[in-house]
Amino acid sequence: MSRSLDSCIKCDRIHQHLLYLKNIHKDYHNGPVKGSGSKDSDICIVGLAPGLHGANRTGDVFNGDFSGNVLNNCLAEAGFRKSFENNYPFITNAVKCYPENNKPKISEIKNCSYFLSNEILEMKNLKIIIALGKVSHDAVLRIFNLALSKYIFKHGVSHNLAKEIALIDSYHCSKININTKRVSKKMLRDIFSLAKSCQLKS
Numbered sequence: 001m002s003r004s005l006d007s008c009i010k011c012d013r014i015h016q017h018l019l020y021l022k023n024i025h026k027d028y029h030n031g032p033v034k035g036s037g038s039k040d041s042d043i044c045i046v047g048l049a050p051g052l053h054g055a056n057r058t059g060d061v062f063n064g065d066f067s068g069n070v071l072n073n074c075l076a077e078a079g080f081r082k083s084f085e086n087n088y089p090f091i092t093n094a095v096k097c098y099p100e101n102n103k104p105k106i107s108e109i110k111n112c113s114y115f116l117s118n119e120i121l122e123m124k125n126l127k128i129i130i131a132l133g134k135v136s137h138d139a140v141l142r143i144f145n146l147a148l149s150k151y152i153f154k155h156g157v158s159h160n161l162a163k164e165i166a167l168i169d170s171y172h173c174s175k176i177n178i179n180t181k182r183v184s185k186k187m188l189r190d191i192f193s194l195a196k197s198c199q200l201k202s
């Protein structure tokens with residue numbers, strides 16, 4: 001049975017928290033946020049979930065907060081131009097609603113895999129998936145029915161998922177990861193440049 005993203009309330013804990021947020025941040029989107037960009041692209045970037053004051057506010061994925069700015073700037077610096085729409089990565093999240101404290105439960109990630117899976121399956125030219133963080137890495141593996149134990153998350157590592165589809169791991173571009181120097185903007189640019197070079201070769 002098909003499910004509508006816009007009206008999805010499958011995760012009760014998340015739904016209840018969004019109802020609470022609607023009273024606190026009345027002008028925020030406070031609902032599911034779909035992926036953005038062209039599904040004709042051969043690259044898909046999968047983040048964790050909407051940021052409280054980013055996509056959860058604006059309703060646009062990776063838009064309006066620190067991590068969105070870092071992601072978009074690093075993509076531009078790696079040579080991706082939004083004007084070339086079909087070549088610009090499709091950007092989405094493993095979990096489409098803001099989970100309290102940015103910590104989705106495993107059951108919520110599994111609930112939302114329906115929507116991530118649909119987005120990925122619609123990308124007929126898909127060659128590269130960039131997972132921002134281990135949660136996204138695992139969510140992508142589940143969609144491809146691959147054993148999590150066989151594909152270890154490591155920044156900069158590429159895994160073959162299926163014929164002609166590779167998964168590249170990256171640390172998430174979150175404020176905490178940048179501030180603690182777990183990942184730098186250069187490291188992120190290098191990941192996107194690697195994807196860009198694969199795009200140019202194909």
Ligand code: SF4
Nearest residue numbers: 008010011097111112
């Ligand atoms: S996180 Fe996903 S599955 Fe859960 S309520 Fe939001 S859209 Fe639905």
